[in-house]
Amino acid sequence: MTDYKQLQALAAILEEGNFDKAAEKLNISQSAVSQRLKQLEDSVGQTLIIRNTPIQATTAGQLLLKHYHQVSLLQAELQEQISLEQSDGFTKISIGLNADSLATWFLDAVKPLLDDEKILLDLKLDDQDQTHHFLKTGQVIGCISSNPKPMQGCSCIPLGAMIYRCLASPTYINKYFPDGIKAEGFYNAPVAEFNNKDELQNRYLKVNFKIGPNEYPKHRIPSTESFFNIIIRGHACGMVPDQQSKEIQASGKVVDMTPGKFIEVPLYWHIWSLKSGLFQRLTQRLRKQAESDLSPISH
Numbered sequence: 144m145t146d147y148k149q150l151q152a153l154a155a156i157l158e159e160g161n162f163d164k165a166a167e168k169l170n171i172s173q174s175a176v177s178q179r180l181k182q183l184e185d186s187v188g189q190t191l192i193i194r195n196t197p198i199q200a201t202t203a204g205q206l207l208l209k210h211y212h213q214v215s216l217l218q219a220e221l222q223e224q225i226s227l228e229q230s231d232g233f234t235k236i237s238i239g240l241n242a243d244s245l246a247t248w249f250l251d252a253v254k255p256l257l258d259d260e261k262i263l264l265d266l267k268l269d270d271q272d273q274t275h276h277f278l279k280t281g282q283v284i285g286c287i288s289s290n291p292k293p294m295q296g297c298s299c300i301p302l303g304a305m306i307y308r309c310l311a312s313p314t315y316i317n318k319y320f321p322d323g324i325k326a327e328g329f330y331n332a333p334v335a336e337f338n339n340k341d342e343l344q345n346r347y348l349k350v351n352f353k354i355g356p357n358e359y360p361k362h363r364i365p366s367t368e369s370f371f372n373i374i375i376r377g378h379a380c381g382m383v384p385d386q387q388s389k390e391i392q393a394s395g396k397v398v399d400m401t402p403g404k405f406i407e408v409p410l411y412w413h414i415w416s417l418k419s420g421l422f423q424r425l426t427q428r429l430r431k432q433a434e435s436d437l438s439p440i441s442h
Contacts, residue, residue, distance in 0.1 A: 146186070150211040152179035153191055157208055157282075160197040183207075200280060209281025212237065213417060216284065234421065237265040239277030239286030242337065243305060244410065246367040247386035249287070252432030256424060270340040271408060278413055284422070285414035287429075293413065300412040300426060303437025307406045309347055310388060310397040311380035318377070324400050326352040333360045335373055335381035343382040343406055351404050382406060386436060409440045 155165035166173040184191050191204035219234045267277050274286040293299035319332035334344050348354040362379050364370040373379050391397050412429050
């Protein structure tokens with residue numbers, strides 16, 4: 144049977160990124176952390192971490208990390224149920240999601256849980272096409288992803304779709320597209336992208352104008368707020384979700400460059416298949432908020 148303190152040491156090492164910070168978190172010595180990890184590796188007969196910078200988990204380490212998080216959550220719920228007094232401790236839940244969901248509808252979804260329960264959020268951000276890897280490696284208990292395929296041991300629940308339109312300011316359009324929105328204009332018109340994993344602009348330009356991913360100039364703006372601001376200021380065009388842009392579009396500060404040509408990004412909630420009241424409440428809140436804030440998935 145796996146020793147819980149050894150699992151705790153493994154999780155601390157992976158979450159903090161090094162042995163010293165793991166020791167501080169657990170309030171034990173660095174040598175004690177190393178010893179617990181060695182004992183755990185000896186008991187399972189496999190190496191559990193790769194000593195890179197940052198430290199990474201092996202496949203076996205990922206499985207044990209996932210197991211540790213599941214056990215920790217179930218223990219916290221059990222303690223709350225059997226305790227005669229309200230627990231003073233918080234339950235930390237780790238969730239993977241995309242930056243646009245965080246900037247628009249996600250915090251409204253979890254607000255009632257944060258108001259009523261002692262919960263701490265540990266949010267891990269990546270592109271909606273990439274958040275699945277957080278769940279696969281055991282770093283989170285659930286993720287919001289564009290992938291509709293459920294992972295083994297997890298449930299997959301459709302939430303809705305975010306609609307992205309290519310927006311630009313009138314000043315930008317007058318400068319770079321004086322003769323109308325045509326393909327040749329994009330070869331010299333700066334486009335905003337969030338990071339190197341952001342494929343929305345590439346998809347939009349390829350589908351509508353047959354332009355390749357390396358055939359147009361790009362600003363890289365890894366901030367949801369600043370991404371939209373650089374568009375509003377007339378320095379770029381870019382794909383912005385309706386949830387973020389409706390009011391600014393109504394003001395005329397930005398316009399849809401190609402009305403009727405948008406990209407639909409479906410979102411799905413993936414979560415461990417455990418009989419957990421907290422998981423059920425979290426899922427219910429996400430589904431309820433998504434019903435009001437997201438569009439129906441068309442396919």
